[in-house]
Amino acid sequence: DTEVTQTPKHLVMGMTNKKSLKCEQHMGHRAMYWYKQKAKKPPELMFVYSYEKLSINESVPSRFSPECPNSSLLNLHLHALQPEDSALYLCASRQPGGYTFGSGTRLTVV
Amino acid sequence: QKEVEQDPGPLSVPEGAIVSLNCTYSNSAFQYFMWYRQYSRKGPELLMYTYSSGNKEDGRFTAQVDKSSKYISLFIRDSQPSDSATYLCAMSINAGNNRKLIWGLGTSLAVNP
Numbered sequence: 001d002t003e004v005t006q007t008p009k010h011l012v013m014g015m016t017n018k019k020s021l022k023c024e025q026h027m028g029h030r031a032m033y034w035y036k037q038k039a040k041k042p043p044e045l046m047f048v049y050s051y052e053k054l055s056i057n058e059s060v061p062s063r064f065s066p067e068c069p070n071s072s073l074l075n076l077h078l079h080a081l082q083p084e085d086s087a088l089y090l091c092a093s094r095q096p097g098g099y100t101f102g103s104g105t106r107l108t109v110v
Numbered sequence: 111q112k113e114v115e116q117d118p119g120p121l122s123v124p125e126g127a128i129v130s131l132n133c134t135y136s137n138s139a140f141q142y143f144m145w146y147r148q149y150s151r152k153g154p155e156l157l158m159y160t161y162s163s164g165n166k167e168d169g170r171f172t173a174q175v176d177k178s179s180k181y182i183s184l185f186i187r188d189s190q191p192s193d194s195a196t197y198l199c200a201m202s203i204n205a206g207n208n209r210k211l212i213w214g215l216g217t218s219l220a221v222n223p
Contacts, residue, residue: 041216090153098142099211
């Protein structure tokens with residue numbers, strides 16, 4: 001299995017909702033990443049987990065809350081988001097030969 | 111000055127052309143150099159990964175790194191309409207006990223049949 005799987009593929013949520021994004025990889029990679037990508041921009045790093053511990057938080061607002069329950073799973077919990085948080089949210093894992101990205105969750109906040 | 115510079119294009123070529131995509135960088139601490147292809151509404155897909163100066167070939171793709179000039183290139187031979195996508199260069203740098211990617215803006219490529 002050489003994939004990073006993200007669910008859901010699409011999500012529409014209101015500003016008062018709570019939702020979660022899920023990312024799974026079964027390649028044994030111990031570094032996992034959350035990125036946010038706006039249209040026509042490169043991915044923007046949000047969080048890095050290394051061996052299931054949060055090692056980088058790029059000053060992300062607290063309405064985004066990451067969680068790494070085990071070495072294969074990464075969650076991003078969302079609460080009280082703003083319309084400007086609408087974007088493609090990407091998960092990635094790192095191996096010696098580069099980074100593997102999932103297809104992303106397209107999030108729309110209404 | 112951005113750490114990684116990449117012309118966003120758009121670049122439009124006829125089918126069968128050789129495509130040349132380039133990035134320049136300013137930080138000598140970059141260790142690994144990658145090229146990603148991203149189709150609309152999809153995640154980036156790793157095309158090439160290199161860490162030393164020189165050329166690396168994989169099928170129709172050739173990645174070139176020149177560390178002395180701080181310049182990397184991706185060449186696509188016999189381009190196909192299916193190559194139409196955004197191509198992003200990315201460079202890896204140490205960040206504490208981990209690594210981060212620094213990205214170029216991406217170049218939008220259209221290959222016309």
